[in-house]
Amino acid sequence: MTNHYCDMQNADVIMTIGSNNVENHPVSSKWVQKALDRGATWIVVDPRYTRSAEMADIYCPIRSGTDIAFYGGLFNYIIEHDLWQHEYVLNYTNASYLLDEQYSFDVNEGIFSGFNEETATYDNHSWHYQVESTKTWDTSEGGAYAWAAAPGVPEFTPPTVEVPKRDMTLQDPMCVFQQMKKHYSRYDLDTVSSVCGMDKDLLEKVYATYASTGAPDKSGTILYALGQTQHTYGAQNCRSMGILQLLLGNVGVAGGGVNALRGEPNVQGATDMGMLVANQPGYLNWPTEYGTPSLRKWCEKETYSDGYYTNKPKFVVSALKEWFGDAATVDNDYGYDWWPKVPKSPDYSIIGSFELMSQGVIKGYFNWGMNPCHSAPNASNVRKAMANLDWLVVADWVETESACFWKAPDMNPADIDTTVYFLPAALIYEKPGIILNSGRWLQWRYQAVEPWDEAKPDYEICDVLWTAIVDLYKKEGGVAPEPIVNTKWDYYVDGKIDPRPVAWALNGYVYDGTECDTTSAAPKTELLSSFANLKADGSTACGMWIYTGFWANNDAPLDPAEQAVGSRVADDPTGLGLHPKWSFAWPLNRRIIYNRASADMQGKPWNPDRVLVEWTGEKWVQNDVGDFVAVSNGTPVPPNDKAFMMLWEQNARLESYGMGDGPLPEHYEPFESPSDNQMNGRQNSPCVRFAEFESVKRGDRSEFPIAVTTYSVTEHWQTGGQTRTCPALNEAMPQQFVEMSLELAEEKGIKNGEKVRVRNNRGEVEVMALVTPRFKPFTVNGETVHQVGMTHHFGWAGEYATGDIVNDLPPNVGDPNCWVPEYKAFLVDIEKI
Structure with a gap:
């Protein structure tokens, strides 16, 4: 956001x-x-x-x-x-940049230049810019990048800065603006x-x-x-x-x-923490076996040639110091070899993991705070895959469908040898900690009540497991023990695991080789106020560089109320709803990202009534924390066109070579679609992931002509584990339904409230028909297309408001950039029971 x-x-x-x-x-x-x-x-x-x-x-x-x-x-x-x-587009985006002469899009084939049909992937070389000139980093003493050659900094070859060719008239046919204009000229109102x-x-x-x-x-x-x-x-x-x-x-x-x-469910915080396979905390890329097997290779591949991500070596070395502490030295690349490396194959994303279970490759699985037997696409396939496991650990609030997957109507317990361990986790109200809302605001949440019965906060469960695993390695040895025994784990207050020392670690601090004082629970070193203070020489530690500053009050390190994350001052001096002292917004308490773009090239706000930043002629006025370099070496920096400092161009990208499935968005039909693609000659995205899995069981509109999307209702939450234990909520929303138009209901002979069967090649569910005028048939390319909607909160687990698993129906295919499944558009048929 x-x-x-x-x-x-x-x-x-x-x-x-x-x-x-x-x-x-x-x-x-x-x-x-x-x-x-x-x-x-x-x-x-x-x-x-x-x-x-x-x-x-x-x-x-x-x-x-x-x-x-x-x-x-x-x-x-x-x-x-x-x-x-x-003025904005010309100066703050790459509209004027000239693309490689080989750049193209084939409308008949529906692909951009560089596509490899055999691997279903793109080589993005032709999506890059033409180069006007190049320059190198100045790493000499006193140079802008002197830090890169300082003692303690891992050796790496600094990147070469390429200066793109530009046409500020936007007339060159290869400039981004003209290519965009050409590409989208097909997208007229009629089409x-x-x-x-x-x-x-x-x-x-x-x-x-x-x-x-x-x-x-x-x-x-x-x-x-x-x-x-x-x-x-x-x-x-x-x-x-x-x-x-x-x-x-x-x-x-x-x-x-x-x-x-x-x-x-703290989605923003989970994303920040690196819950995706390819990301480590703070949106840095995990090392890979094939591209970044060494720290030198990581720094050379991941460090941008210009912009703020020139500082990535500082972020990664500081992260390694937090992971491995004293054991991380410049001589051993700060423990980089101990970090796991993502392989090119096999795929360990959520969809790929269940395929590996089916193949018997993955033998054990930690299922923590999620319920894939209910929420994953093609969920019946997930349950079958879990039956191949030797062991499964589920940490959750209640017994979910994943915790008792063998009880599913389509499973036979006698055929399943998986040992399942259930670890009861504390509810959000039963533990203190930090949560992030949509606006990137970190807020401290106080504990309301003690955990019920044997339930423990997640961090306590982690600590119990971690200390036991480390003890085993120390006593018995094992393959590659170094990543385990060398990991820094000093997040205790009075001998008990505590989220506050974790907050120090996430915030970042000066690393001088001493640990936190677990008696008084005060850091012996300085908590940092800005990620500008992070260094690449091992003198700072930071687990989450984007959070730096949220817990920086060295005078009250134990008191969240005295930290920015706990601030609750509602003042809003600008009247713009910034509320700068209410919690902390990463990065650096900046409420609106890229706010340099709120002013023109002279630094004057586009709208004088909504001033975020403004150049007075002598200095920058910052009602919000400026997302640009406002001062350098104590001297104010006058306005320039560098409004997007996180990109090496420092101009935003209308066309982007960073995407896996094309430099510009192009329409393709969903993996299962009721219609033909009218925009180009290819029905589906050429880069769809996992389509080759036998378990996908792709459907065709000749048999399953109805499009469906899934959605939530206000009364229930996620897979319903918590909300379906609440009688009042069940009374308000007692069962799941398929919502359909009056026209489709008439065509199918279905009345409101009747039971219907919704099915495709992957499964079938029985739900109530909700016949309403809220859906209308679509006319697509001259043909009538029906669409329905289904809720997904119900399952067999629990005592109340049970039902079939709607997520048995979506296909287990994914996006090539982030592997997200396609829940919002697939095919079914419906019949009255």
Whole structure:
């Protein structure tokens, strides 16, 4: 989330797409309502007429899985009607950069240049820029990068800075702007409305309304959630939102941004902590066997040539010092060899892991705080895979479907030899700690009650396991014991594991070889206030560089109320909803990311009534913490075009060579689709992951003609383990349903409230039919397409409100960038029972 909830009130136009924020993120509605009270317009784009749509000014239905067509048409509309923010796009994006002469897109084949049909992957060489000149880092004494040659810094060859060729007139046919214009010229109103199943006039109204925020003094915000991400091209959906906001100058401004509404289960915090296979904490890439087998290789591959990520060696060395402490030295590459290396094969993401279980490769599994026998796609395949395990450990609040997978209706306990251990975990109210909300705000949460019975906080469970494992290695040895016995583990207060020393570790501190004083629980060294203080010579330790500053009060290291994370001062001196002393927003308490882009090239705000930063002629005024270099060596830095310092170009990317499935978002149909692709000659994304698995059992619209999406209801949470134990919630929402249109119900002879069977090649479920006018049939390419929606909170575990597992139905295929499964668009058939 580039902005935050309170900032929604500053928007002139709000577009909810891929989200039903009124029901699923209700707190956001408070701030949306404030914007409406100030005269904003609210657009909701959704397959279903939701409660968000009911409150909005404009509702536009969309067939699930066609978001990129919708966005592509909006790009085309903005460019053709000259509604893009000229000064912003020209100076703060890569619109003027010239692409490699080999760059191309084949409409007939539906692929960009560099595609390898055999491996279903791209070589992105032709997506890069033409080079005007090159320059090298100055690592001499007194040079800007002298730190890279300092004692204690691991040796690596600094990257070469390539200066791209640019055409500031935007006329060169190979410049990014012209290539974008050409690419999306196919996305006209007639074609997009046919693909998405929309009324053409309504679509144009949506486009005109949102494109109006391209005026320099206007701003528009996008609110999205899993409806955008859970597709085989989910990452490109997100890229599309970024491109849209850049074209209109809506990134970095108050009331703008690309804003993911994250859920209560600490989704933002989990993402920060590196819950994806390829990421370590702080969005740094894990080492790989094939690309970064040594610290030198990691620094050379991952360090950017320019921009703030030139500092990656500081972040990684500081992380290694926190992992391994005194054992991490420059002579042993700070313990880099002890870190696990991601292999090219096999795949250990969630979908790949269950395939490896099926093959007998993975023999044991820790299932911690998740319920894949319920929540994973093609969940029946997950249950069958788990039956191949020797052992399974489940840590959770209640006995979930994963904790008792052998009890599933389609399982035979007599055929299963898996030993299952259940570790009862404390509820969120039964432990202290830190949680992050959607806006990147870290907040300390106090313990309300003691854990029930034998339940323990997760960190206590970790500590029990960890100390036992280390003891075994010390007593018995074993293969490669060094990563285990050398890991630093000193997060105790008075001999008991405690989240506060963990907070010190995440924040970062000066490393002088001493450990925390576990008697008084005070760090003996200095907690750091900024990640600018991190070093690559082993003198600092930091487990999460992006959090630095959230726990930096050295005078009260044990008291969260005295730390930024515990601050609850509601003052808002700017009136923009920044509330800078309410909790801590990473990075560096910056509330709106990329806020340099809120002002023009002279440093004057686009909207003088919404000032985030401003150049006075002598210095920068910062109502928000500036996301740029405002002062260098004590001297104010005048305005320049470097508004996106986290990229080496320091200009935002309309076209990006960093994506695995194309430099520009291109529409493909979902893996299972009720329609043919009208935009190019390829039906599905050429880079879909896991499609080759036999377990996928792909369906065809000739047998399964109905499109389906899944969604949540307000009354239940996730897989229902907690909420389905609450009688009042069960009374309000007692069973799951499939929501269908009046027209489909008539066609199928189904009445509201009747039991129906929803099925495809992967499974079948029996649910109640909810017949409503909230779904309407779509007209796609001249044909009628029906779509339905299903809830997913119910299962066989527990005593109340039980039901079939709806997630038996989605295919276990994924996005090539982040492996997210495709829950939001697949095929089924429905019959009355």
